[in-house]
Amino acid sequence: MFWRSWNKADKTLLLAAVIFFLALALVIAYPKSLLARGFLACADAALVGGIADWFAVTALFKKPLGFPWHTALLPRRRESFIEASVTLVQKEFFSRRKIFQALQHINLVTRLIEFLRETAVQEKLVLQFLHYVRSFAMHIDREQQAGAFADEMRGELSRTRPAEIFSLIGRWMRDDERDHVLVSRAAQFLADKIAAPAFSEKVEDLLFNYAKENTKGAWGKFLLGIGQMTDVLNFSDLAELVRRQALSVLMELAKRDSPLQQEFLSICYAKAEELCTDEDFCAFSLELRDTLLAGLPLEEAIERSLAFVQKHFFAPRQRRSFDAVLPMLRENFSAVLVEELRRTLVLFSEDEKMQRAINRFLYDLAARSALAAQELVGIIVRDVLARLTDEQLNHLVYDKVEPDLLWIRMNGSIVGAGIGLIIFVILQIVH
Structure with a gap:
């Protein structure tokens, strides 16, 4: 377990120490052996190089073996390191030139449209709008x-x-042929009323009373009575004939786009135009309008309507009261909002002039925000680094460059062994 906790550089340094003692034992055993002395020179230099690089790397973060002079450089220079980090972030990562270069390669309008086309985003926008309405x-x-x-x-x-x-x-009546629908429904309603048996009885009574009131003198009344007795004048059959004729006319009038219906509508529109040009009717309409406006209690009606809406749709004690009272209204209203948003996005995607205008606005907004955030980023970096302890600061830096530092220590042993061998060869040549 202890061996597994060591890193590669520690294991290399330990291996160099073992090889040094092995070489020393060989020299003691074979003092005249040139190979043994050369092996010792390489092992000696490798051990010294490994120890020197271990000391140098450790001195960056701690005091190796308690050595106080020019060690623990990062904790001692933490203020300079923090200021250098802040300057690096502000001047290099968030410099004005890099910010504008990055923004120039981003199509902000396209990304905005793609973002707004997402279903989840549209649902959130609708919910937020409903929240504002509430x-x-x-x-x-x-x-x-x-x-x-x-x-x-x-x-x-x-x-x-x-x-x-x-x-x-x-x-409004002509749009979607509402006038035809209105005439058809009115004619069908009257046809249903005329089809009832009571209508014939009422018509018969009306015809009889009319004949009785318009018959003058005894001789006329006598002839009217004779006509009824001999069934020459039958008010019942006459009423039935009137009913059938009225039904026939109304059924023809109820047919969509029938000639009778077209003629009836054209007459209605012609009469309406005549009324609009009639001075007496216009004066009457103006007087009626002013009377209605003066007498209508609009304030009271509107206030009651608003109170009803607040009470039943947006009650503060029921957070989902709008959904609970009229779920279909809420669903349809949300669907209308989503459809209008999608239609707006389609129109916006086809309007290049509007896209350029909004793109300039977004570019200016993003650039100004990034530049304004430059100082804020520096404050955040300085605050975060200042709160770190010396050990945390050491780990923050060491963890980012640990592989390179380990190789520096390992290279010390490797290069030291090579230099030791070269020095040993040179000494042998000199002697």
Whole structure:
């Protein structure tokens, strides 16, 4: 176990010491042997070189054998080492030139688009947006906001002419053929009402009362009675005929894009245009608009709506109240936000002018941030290194260069052995 804890340099130095004593024993046994004396010279020089390099390497971090002069260089010069490290990080790693060179090779806009296209990122953005909506809804002043909304609505409506409102309604009705759907549903509703048996009875009563009220004199009433008795004038059949004719017209009107439906809509639009040009109707519309705006309790309605939203959707005691009350609304709202974000990214990826503008902004922001962080990085490095003990500082440096330091010590023994052999040969030649 003790042998396994040694490093390669320690084992090499121990091996040099063993070889030295072995060579010394050979010289004592064979004092006149040139080979033994040469072997001793090599072993002696290898041992001295190994010990010298061990002393030199150890003196960088500790005091070898308690030797006090010019040893433990790193702990003694720790302040200089810290300042040199800070300067290295600030001036070399985070220099202005290297920062700008690194940023020039990075397409910030492309990376931003790729980042925003990730599903997890989009979900986080939606959740963050919903959090902002919840926070805004919980901290707004309902009375103040209700008054502001009401004033804005009244201002917009008061500036709008009735003709413009009717025109907007007409365009909205024509979009996606809402007008056809409305007419079809209205005609179908009336057809269902007319198909009921009670309708024929009401029509029969109306026809009889009409005939009775418009029959004058005794002779007329007499003829009306004779007609009913002889079944010449049958109000029941007449009511049934009216019902069937009305059903036929309504069913034709309910058919999508039927000629009757097209004619009915064209008449409605034509009459609406005539009304918009009629001065009396315009005056009546303006008066009705102003009366409604003055009498509508918009502030109270808006404030109650905001209170309802705060209570049921964003209650502070229920963190997931929005999801609990209307999970489908939350899901659909999130889907709309994600879809709009993706659509924005598609439009952004196709707009080169916008990309160049944002790329310049991101480049400037990143460069300024990196330059501002230069001083902060120096402070962090200085603070971290200053908190290290001497032993921790030694390990921090030694662990980074340990293989090279071990080879320096091993090379001391190897080079020493070679130099010892050369000196021994030179001495032999001189003698």
